[in-house]
Amino acid sequence: xxxxxxxxxxxxxxxxxxxxxxxxxxxxxxxxxxxxxxxxxxxxxxxxxxxxxxxxxxxxxxxxxxxxxxxxxxxxxxxxxxxxxxxxxxxxxxxxxxxxxxxxxxxxxxxxxxxxxxxxxxxxxxxxxxxxxxxxxxxxxxxxxxxxxxxxxxxxxxxxxxxxxxxxxxxxxxxxxxxxxxxxxxxxxxxxxxxxxxxxxxxxxxxxxxxxxxxxxxxxxxxxxxxxxxxxxxxxxxxxxxxxxxxxxxxxxxxxxxxxxxxxxxxxxxxxxxxxxxxxxxxxxxxxxxxxxxxxxxxxxxxxxxxxxxxxxxxxxxxxxxxxxxxxxxxxxxxxxxxxxxxxxxxxxx
Amino acid sequence: xxxxxxxxxxxxxxxxxxxxxxxxxxxxxxxxxxxxxxxxxxxxxxxxxxxxxxxxxxxxxxxxxxxxxxxxxxxxxxxxxxxxxxxxxxxxxxxxxxxxxxxxxxxxxxxxxxxxxxxxxxxxxxxxxxxxxxxxxxxxxxxxxxxxxxxxxxxxxxxxxxxxxxxxxxxxxxxxxxxxxxxxxxxxxxxxxxxxxxxxxxxxxxxxxxxxxxxxxxxxxxxxxxxxxxxxxxxxxxxxxxxxxxxxxxxxxxxxxxxxxxxxxxxxxxxxxxxxxxxxxxxxxxxxxxxxxxxxxxxxxxxxxxxxxxxxxxxxxxxxxxxxxxxxxxxxxxxxxxxxxxxxxxxxxxxx
Numbered sequence: 001x002x003x004x005x006x007x008x009x010x011x012x013x014x015x016x017x018x019x020x021x022x023x024x025x026x027x028x029x030x031x032x033x034x035x036x037x038x039x040x041x042x043x044x045x046x047x048x049x050x051x052x053x054x055x056x057x058x059x060x061x062x063x064x065x066x067x068x069x070x071x072x073x074x075x076x077x078x079x080x081x082x083x084x085x086x087x088x089x090x091x092x093x094x095x096x097x098x099x100x101x102x103x104x105x106x107x108x109x110x111x112x113x114x115x116x117x118x119x120x121x122x123x124x125x126x127x128x129x130x131x132x133x134x135x136x137x138x139x140x141x142x143x144x145x146x147x148x149x150x151x152x153x154x155x156x157x158x159x160x161x162x163x164x165x166x167x168x169x170x171x172x173x174x175x176x177x178x179x180x181x182x183x184x185x186x187x188x189x190x191x192x193x194x195x196x197x198x199x200x201x202x203x204x205x206x207x208x209x210x211x212x213x214x215x216x217x218x219x220x221x222x223x224x225x226x227x228x229x230x231x232x233x234x235x236x237x238x239x240x241x242x243x244x245x246x247x248x249x250x251x252x253x254x255x256x257x258x259x260x261x262x263x264x265x266x267x268x269x270x271x272x273x274x275x276x277x278x279x280x281x282x283x284x285x286x287x288x289x290x291x292x293x294x295x296x297x298x299x300x301x302x303x304x305x306x307x308x309x310x311x312x313x314x315x316x317x318x319x320x321x322x323x324x325x326x327x328x329x330x331x332x333x334x335x336x337x338x339x340x341x342x343x344x345x346x347x348x349x350x
Numbered sequence: 351x352x353x354x355x356x357x358x359x360x361x362x363x364x365x366x367x368x369x370x371x372x373x374x375x376x377x378x379x380x381x382x383x384x385x386x387x388x389x390x391x392x393x394x395x396x397x398x399x400x401x402x403x404x405x406x407x408x409x410x411x412x413x414x415x416x417x418x419x420x421x422x423x424x425x426x427x428x429x430x431x432x433x434x435x436x437x438x439x440x441x442x443x444x445x446x447x448x449x450x451x452x453x454x455x456x457x458x459x460x461x462x463x464x465x466x467x468x469x470x471x472x473x474x475x476x477x478x479x480x481x482x483x484x485x486x487x488x489x490x491x492x493x494x495x496x497x498x499x500x501x502x503x504x505x506x507x508x509x510x511x512x513x514x515x516x517x518x519x520x521x522x523x524x525x526x527x528x529x530x531x532x533x534x535x536x537x538x539x540x541x542x543x544x545x546x547x548x549x550x551x552x553x554x555x556x557x558x559x560x561x562x563x564x565x566x567x568x569x570x571x572x573x574x575x576x577x578x579x580x581x582x583x584x585x586x587x588x589x590x591x592x593x594x595x596x597x598x599x600x601x602x603x604x605x606x607x608x609x610x611x612x613x614x615x616x617x618x619x620x621x622x623x624x625x626x627x628x629x630x631x632x633x634x635x636x637x638x639x640x641x642x643x644x645x646x647x648x649x650x651x652x653x654x655x656x657x658x659x660x661x662x663x664x665x666x667x668x669x670x671x672x673x674x675x676x677x678x679x680x681x682x683x684x685x686x687x688x689x690x691x692x693x694x695x696x697x698x699x700x701x702x
Binding site: 332334335 | 508584653
């Protein structure tokens with residue numbers, strides 16, 4: 001990990017690595033953690049109400065707060081193994097060899113540290129808080145870095161929606177994995193059609209012209225940049241391929257960014273509903289089985305609603321089945337007692 | 351007296367199963383979760399047309415929720431529940447009818463089939479009196495075949511399977527109910543109810559605004575809407591600037607600190623009640639209880655409330671951890687539905 005220390009908290013174009021490259025390094029680190037099975041935590045840190053602060057006090061305060069937060073993150077994490085970068089208004093911090101509990105301690109340190117700071121704006125001192133979403137790889141099974149990022153971002157959103165100034169550790173891995181799988185399937189389903197009928201763009205040159213021209217222009221640029229001769233065609237081809245791969249990755253990131261930005265309040269509602277669907281999926285499987293059973297016994301119709309009692313009611317496999325049975329009995333007795341009191345007694349006592 | 355409903359001759363025979371309902375009958379909102387998958391919530395307002403003209407205009411005998419609120423000038427308008435129970439004032443009979451109609455409406459919205467029985471669990475405030483419970487039962491029996499009451503905060507905890515060493519705070523409009531869960535049925539001593547809840551915030555906010563901006567004109571409904579949109583207890587909450595009419599002209603007012611103060615006004619009584627329930631618990635388990643405080647009900651949507659509660663618990667009780675339920679509006683109804691599902695069939699039969 002020490003090789004990454006120089007990549008910490010780099011974001012501007014003057015720096016050695018771009019945010020996309022640091023994210024690539026994070027992906028590499030994540031893959032390594034998955035392969036060698038060591039714990040790793042991603043913290044997605046966001047400054048609360050940053051836009052409003054910027055509107056009120058200008059972009060200077062924004063830079064001041066960002067700088068202070070990066071400083072705080074550096075001091076709160078181990079310099080040797082924390083990797084961070086700016087992504088939009090969020091800061092990503094990847095901390096390998098750390099369990100979720102350790103990340104909670106670290107997050108608390110950052111929250112406390114930020115609360116203690118004051119910023120000077122036009123002679124007035126202002127306090128700023130942050131929210132943090134956390135995700136870890138301690139969960140069984142394989143999943144991608146992007147899932148980790150989405151889970152952490154979801155945690156940040158919950159933290160912000162709850163008023164900010166808090167750390168939320170999200171566990172929505174399954175939800176985002178399923179969502180990603182669905183998106184991949186949709187893209188794959190849509191791809192052949194797109195290939196068959198590319199969308200015409202007004203004023204754009206024909207596809208064949210682009211295909212013919214791009215390698216030629218790219219090759220010339222690379223030759224100029226690296227001083228390659230006509231004999232270095234193998235090296236040129238390799239560099240060309242790397243450039244194209246890198247460009248595609250950048251385009252993919254940009255596309256993802258645009259998609260994220262286009263999500264609105266409706267999307268939030270859809271996600272809430274999808275979460276509920278995920279939670280209910282097991283019950284639905286059981287319900288289908290129960291409906292099948294009911295179909296085979298056509299003479300006995302217990303009603304659809306009754307089937308849900310079978311599916312969602314108290315199962316003998318429930319770890320607290322005895323306790324719950326006892327509680328049901330107590331509720332029932334209390335209601336019987338209540339009926340008796342109502343039926344017989346005066347209504348003045350509580 | 352609670353009387354059993356007799357099926358009149360010619361009524362559809364109810365022999366095609368049971369629809370289970372979990373109902374949270376609240377001062378501000380009434381919610382239902384049902385075993386056929388329906389979930390509905392309606393503001394707890396009921397209105398009857400004032401006269402024949404209003405009846406002809408509205409084309410309805412009774413209006414509910416936001417529709418009733420909107421047309422309230424043409425209606426005999428009722429908010430049948432106060433402090434979590436059916437009002438027992440000079441309009442007691444009318445309130446009871448309004449509560450029964452409200453329950454009927456929420457049950458209708460859960461879309462029961464004519465040929466199925468309806469069994470319901472209704473959440474009642476933790477310390478409701480027998481008279482109040484009787485009124486709720488009476489209202490419910492007009493629409494369901496079997497009904498049970500249970501404590502509201504208990505149903506919230508049951509719905510989340512948090513039955514051990516948990517302290518539930520259910521912040522409604524009329525009451526804040528606290529319930530100590532310790533792996534058994536909570537007794538009277540495990541539950542506390544106070545009236546520092548949503549309505550109290552509305553009242554406090556009205557007073558504060560009236561004191562600071564006497565020229566501003568507003569109604570309780572306007573205050574309620576402002577609270578629902580902007581409620582926050584954080585030190586650095588976003589500014590709340592609203593328009594109130596002043597002599598007919600909309601005028602902007604900055605009420606940030608008033609909103610914060612009003613929202614914060616429910617916290618000290620809550621922490622005091624928490625202290626009471628924690629302090630009277632087995633000393634060995636007090637820390638566990640403190641670290642599992644579950645915040646539910648509409649009031650739990652106040653932004654930053656959990657952090658503020660933790661801060662004040664830290665000051666007054668030496669620490670504590672607060673969690674929020676995922677679905678504040680349906681937490682009570684979901685829990686009540688779970689109880690309805692888990693309740694053995696013979697118990698339901700017995701209470702028919």
